[in-house]
Amino acid sequence: MTPPAQPPARRRRPALLAGAPVTQAIVITTVACWLVDLIPGVQLGLLLGFSPMLSATEPWRALTVMLVHADVMHLLFNMIGVLLFGGFVERALGHARYLLVYVLSGLGGSAAVLLLSAPFDPSWYSLHVGASGALFGLLGVVLTPTRALDRNWGGAAVFLVINVIYGFVAPGISWESHAGGLVVGFALGCAALLPGLRSRLWFWIAAGILVATMVLAAMPGLRASALMAG
Numbered sequence: 001m002t003p004p005a006q007p008p009a010r011r012r013r014p015a016l017l018a019g020a021p022v023t024q025a026i027v028i029t030t031v032a033c034w035l036v037d038l039i040p041g042v043q044l045g046l047l048l049g050f051s052p053m054l055s056a057t058e059p060w061r062a063l064t065v066m067l068v069h070a071d072v073m074h075l076l077f078n079m080i081g082v083l084l085f086g087g088f089v090e091r092a093l094g095h096a097r098y099l100l101v102y103v104l105s106g107l108g109g110s111a112a113v114l115l116l117s118a119p120f121d122p123s124w125y126s127l128h129v130g131a132s133g134a135l136f137g138l139l140g141v142v143l144t145p146t147r148a149l150d151r152n153w154g155g156a157a158v159f160l161v162i163n164v165i166y167g168f169v170a171p172g173i174s175w176e177s178h179a180g181g182l183v184v185g186f187a188l189g190c191a192a193l194l195p196g197l198r199s200r201l202w203f204w205i206a207a208g209i210l211v212a213t214m215v216l217a218a219m220p221g222l223r224a225s226a227l228m229a230g
Contacts, residue, residue, distance in 0.1 A: 022095050023086035026102065027079050030131060033067040034075050044068050049127040050110050052117040055218070056225035062110035063103065066131040070172075074130055081135045081159060089141050092149050093192055097203055101141060101188050102134045104210060105181040109133015111214040112180025114221040119228060128174045133181030136163075140185025146193040184210055 017024055037044040048064035055062065069075040090098040109132065117123040142149065142156040163178065191206035 017083070017087050018091075020087040020090040022099050022102075023082060023090050026086070027082055030067055030069075030075070030079060030082075034069060034072070037068065045070070045127070045129050049129040050113065051127045052114045052119075052124045052221055053225060053228065055110075055114050056222045057229045059222075062107055062114075065110060065128055066103075066106040066134050068129045069131070070129050078131045078135050082131070082138065084159070085135075085138045085142055085156065088150050089138050093141070097188075097192060097200070100207060101137055101185055104188065104207060105137020105140070105184045106131065106134035108137065108180040108184030108210070108214060109174070109177030110180070111218050112176045112183075113174060114218050115180075116176045117221065119224045128177060130174070130177075132174060133177035136178045136181035137185030137188075140182045140187070141189035141193075143186060144189035144193050146189075146195070148193045184214075 033044060033048075036042060045068045048061060048068045050061040050065035069078065086098075086102075089101070093101065110128070112133075113123075113128055117126075139156055139160055142153075143160075166173065187210060188203065188206055192200075192203045
């Protein structure tokens with residue numbers, strides 16, 4: 001008698017942060033900055049937050065903004081998002097490309113804030129904090145139309161919709177950084193994961209083009225910032 005066929009083995013999904021040391025390092029570093037900011041008189045947000053007015057004289061703020069948050073709920077929401085989506089994006093892209101996506105998406109968020117702000121408007125003097133641009137970059141990778149990611153489309157879509165709705169109903173949400181990070185992450189995700197574009201060369205070419213585009217788009221704002229500072 002022929003034995004009954006065994007059902008195909010179901011592939012086990014890896015643990016949330018298995019093989020994701022960069023994601024773990026990002027969360028640990030960001031939480032550590034929050035704890036340091038609790039020390040009376042430190043005020044890391046004022047030192048590291050991004051403002052269009054200061055973009056020319058203190059350009060490093062375009063990146064350090066990812067390390068500081070307005071309050072504990074802001075921190076928890078962003079870090080939960082990084083934990084939920086960062087692991088499988090890192091496993092799909094590799095550590096170096098994943099870190100570059102995170103950093104460039106945060107930079108894209110700052111570039112969008114600068115691009116969409118006008119000198120002498122209140123937005124020009126506003127201080128932006130948080131890793132939202134970088135987090136939305138990870139969401140952009142998740143939304144790449146590819147099967148190369150072991151991802152939960154539904155979870156990513158719900159997370160994105162909640163953020164969009166919350167941005168409209170809650171004051172002080174930097175929708176500009178969300179949009180900038182999402183565009184950068186989606187573009188890099190397509191360059192890394194779409195069929196026919198999986199060569200690492202395409203990813204690095206796309207990253208270079210995005211950096212050049214962000215710099216060119218931010219130039220008018222940087223000039224205005226330099227003139228107002230000088």
